[in-house]
Amino acid sequence: MFNLVPWIVFLPVIGLLLNAAIGRRVGERGAALIAIAASTGAFVVSVLQFLALNAHPEGEVVSLGDWINIGVLQVPWAFRVDTLSVTMMLVVSSVGTLIHIYAAGYMHYDVRYKEDTASYARFFVYLNLFIAAMMILVSGDSYLMLFVGWEGVGLCSFLLIGFWYSRNPDGKFGTLNAQAAKKAFIANRVGDFGFLLAMMMIFWAFGSLNFDAVLPQAESVAPWIILFITLAMLLGVTGKSAQLPLYVWLPDAMAGPTPVSALIHAATMVTAGVYLVARSAPLFVAVPAAQTTVAVVGGLTALFAATIAVGQSDIKKVLAYSTVSQLGFMVAAVGMGAFVAGMFHLVTHAFFKALLFLGSGSVILALERAHHPIDGNGAHHAKPEAHAAHFDPQDMRGMGGLRQQIPLTFWVYLVGALALAGLPPLAGFFSKDEILTDALLANPFVYVLLTAAAFLTAFYMGRQVLLVFFGEARSNPAKKAVESPRVVTLPLVALAVLSIFGGLINLPGLHWFTDWLEHTLGHDLAHVTEFSLIVALLSTLLALGAIYLAWTLYGRQPLKADQTDPLKARLGALFVGMENKWWVDELYAWLIIQPYQRLAAFLANVVDWKFWHDWVHDSLIVNSFQWLARFLANPVDLGVIDGIANGLAATTTGLARGLSFFQTGFVRNYALVTFLGVVLMLGYLVFSS
């Protein structure tokens, strides 16, 4: 059974190769089916691993072959099946498959709105590539193989954010999508730099990169080395899991099609950092200083991003910052040593955040289709003037009252929002509550940060639901919005069910998930958190209060078209800051990007070219050589050497001129001379004797 595990990678790879080769010829349905089949296959294999693991909870390492072997450096292609990796496999493949199905419907419309139907198959190639890379990440048996997946998902993220590479996020032609993609890749690379350093330190400290050789030895290595490793790893985590200070790429990543935002930038890829910390748990536990740092980074990110989410008006941007914030929860949890709670939240968050993103996609699609309808064959019904009038289908200020037009989407969205807000008995309540309980015990400061973030979370989700689904329609498309087709809504319903019942996997008292992870993490690290009624009550009350607050602002008097946000009047400058994301992007541009560009231009144009290439080489060296040459040529050569040489030369020329008289150039003359010579010699020979 365990031997099947490489197929979680092979199947998506086969799917992507098939689609790359024949995707355009088999039509949309064929391409989607291939991709969905590949993803479903990976899911089936994951379930088989899960079943096998129930019988043999200790798991197994399945080796496929050598990769890099140099002396002591031995890194094989090996897959690791244990409870931790199988948890990730199941999340990735189940959410992934649902999103594949959703995308089959969603992209049908998207490629038509972007007028590029040929890209349909391309989308599924990337999607399968992502599943493959993510599976390598979660199942790799060494840090290096994890890194392969780590960078691989980064590449997929780059490709998918820039999927509509010729456009801006609003659908017009431009380069903003491409820039967002580049930004994501580079921010991730900064994190990867940390990961690289961590790996090198690990190798020279432990003599190996395989988990089995490293993790049990954590106690035997000097603490400062472990501290270095964990902090460098933290840099990697901040890149991949969008924590302070590298989180800036994630909101921009919303430029990708909505299924991508759901799959990669909410449910799976961004949680890789959390997985990494959980996987390296023994290292982090070995140095409390690193743990505290990780927890504080997570807590600060959770609160910071939540404040920004409050001020956003783009439906996906709210969710994006919410994702950053929730990732902060998870990172804080694993940082505090609450590995089970962190992983638990990772799982439930995957369900409800995917649901919210896909729901927002359904909303966007409903508005887009109302704005300019297209039939199944891709022909536009819309009149040209409808095209001309620009309409941003993601702007919540242009929505309102959608619960009547698209009831199904509304209900599932509500489930997702409440789960995120952390109301019992939905999934988010249990996982978040476990984190908060652990935080109270481990680090009160982080507990305060997280509780504040939880309050804001409930508030901005309340605000979003009220703005989108309640009140009056604030634009024409919002009045005529149409419910999405079944292929889009079915995955939503499935995810809604998971969001409702997902909390059951680690119900207080049963703690089935804790026992499950204990097989991998060991008893010390996978401790059972006692349910704390006070914490639960407080957070529930806070959430309810936040929702009530949102209702007083946005529900009692629904927003009118072109009305400014009522929160702005209350908060003033604070809201402007939230709206503008605290100017962090601008700060980075001013602090890093522009100086780098100027430095590069200076080095390239002035130092390397004008100074080194043109001046030193072409002027200094060449001129001094020419000066030397002229000096040698004129005074030295002409005066001294030529004086001698010229005398000789003059003699020679004179001689030559005289002799050239005989040189007529006619062969006959030469022959005559030869002949006469012969006659003379003969005569001499004959007559002398």
Place this chain on the structure above:
Amino acid sequence: MDFILQPLNLVTFFPLLGVLALLFLKERKDLARWVALGASLITFGISLWVLSLFDSNNAELQLVVNRDWIQVAGWNIKYALGIDGLSVLLVLLTTFLAPVSILSTWNAVEDRVRDFMLFFLLLEVGMIGVFLAQDLFLFYIFWEFTLVPMYFLIGIWGGSQRMYAAIKFFLYTMAGSILMLLAILWLGINQGTFYVPDLVALGGIPGDVQYWLFLAFAAAFAIKVPMWPLHSWLPDAHVQAPTAGSVILAGVLLKMGTYGFLRFNLPMFPQAAVQLAPAMATLAVIGIIYGAIVSFSQKDVKKLVAYSSISHLGFVMLGLFALNAQGIEGAILQMVNHGISTGALFLIVGFIYERRHTRDLEEFGGLWQVMPVYAAITLIVSLSSMGLPGLNGFVGEFTILLGAWGAGQAGGSLGSIWYTVIAAFGVILAAVYILYMFQAMFLGPVTKKANEKLKDLSWRELAIIIPLLVLIFWIGLYPKPFFDLIHPTVEQFLTIFQNSTAALP
């Protein structure tokens, strides 16, 4: 006849047969191309035969050809060829890239085709000879010999400033070689032999003399690599050279420099090597960062790739002077990787240049829409160049960094891990310039009218680039066969190296 049929003689001089055949051809372009392609392909075949004869478990020089050559006035000059783990991959790289480059000139070179091919094959002889020669004198002849055909390739078929670039290339490299020649003569006279294995075994050169000899050799090699700050000839030569010239220049000629360090500097002057390792590593690291930053600000694609070479070869140098197994094996593999990836990048630039007759980044944009296959291939090659795991660049870069880190720890040759930290930072900068290039060329909307109707790659162009892609994936996913070729020799190399440094105080 036996002598001629020695495998190494054959592989070195077979292209000369092609040259001979070309001499009898008049200006018949197609025939000249086919003859050259045939000759280079057969040479590649012979090199595969050499590979099959090569015993990868044997660390010694193999298939040795060793004859007395010039034995006058006490000079003991031999005609000696040999192959071992240090050179086998580079020979294969050379014979592999030669037909690829020739194929790339099919439409690009239209005038004096025969002469072009003639010089090209001569160049191939020189390059293979450099990697196989085991006698310093013979090595020097091959080394200098490569200059001449390259000079003409740049000077006749180059861009608008070809003469300037060709002369600069020639003079710059000459200047370094002269110093090397002096050092070679010193060795030959004082040690009584030019045969490299003998010289290594003999040792016994006093420390301060080693120091100067090391520097004299390094002058020639560092210019060729090129190491910062001796890189000024490179952008000119690359920008002006025809595509095939750039491919060979980046793919093989630069490797002659790094190979020289590995083959001559380290084993012959071990003490000086240890002494100078931090200095060389410093230059290497500066090159990594400097090349990456300067690349980012280029407007000309070819120039961008040229500067990126400085950065990549900085990694190779860093690996060599780590003086441990990971570093050196990574460096050798990275030489091959750079040959493949940067060679492919130059080919890619050539493809678009043939269509648009410009290399200005601002002239492109949105090409993905127009040329999807081309874009996909460029993406893969770019990712390989920036070291994405699973592709070839990563395996080399990672092992080099790992080796350098090890050398930075106590007892290593570098003495500080900062070299590695800064070099690893270059990985970020690599992503910056590569993505900048990719975005400028392929992403965004199509803005220029001239780009709207470009044709995607032809079958011939695909045939050129696909073998390179196969290698990119192969080395990335399963580099074991390549490391197996290198490993025994490097192992032995390091043992000898450590003994000789330990013996001297």
Place this chain on the structure above:
Amino acid sequence: MVPVSYYFALSAILFTLGALGVLIRRNAIIIFMSVELMLNAANLLFVAFARSYEALNGQIYVFFVIAVAAAEVAVGLALIVAIFRSKQSIDIDEISSLKG
């Protein structure tokens, strides 16, 4: 039996004619024919002496000379044709590139 001196005289006359032809005529082909004349004068003498001394060496030499002469004519004519191509003339006075 004709005495050898007769052959000798005939040969001398032929040779002188040939030598004068080479020196005086300007047409390259005529010059060539004159050269042939001189060669054949020598041949005649070879044969005559061979006969008179009753040794075959002389006759063998003649064969050599005839063979060499044939080769020389082939090369020479090819040269003349080449010269005619480039100069449109076979007048050897026009060919004075050797003039310094």
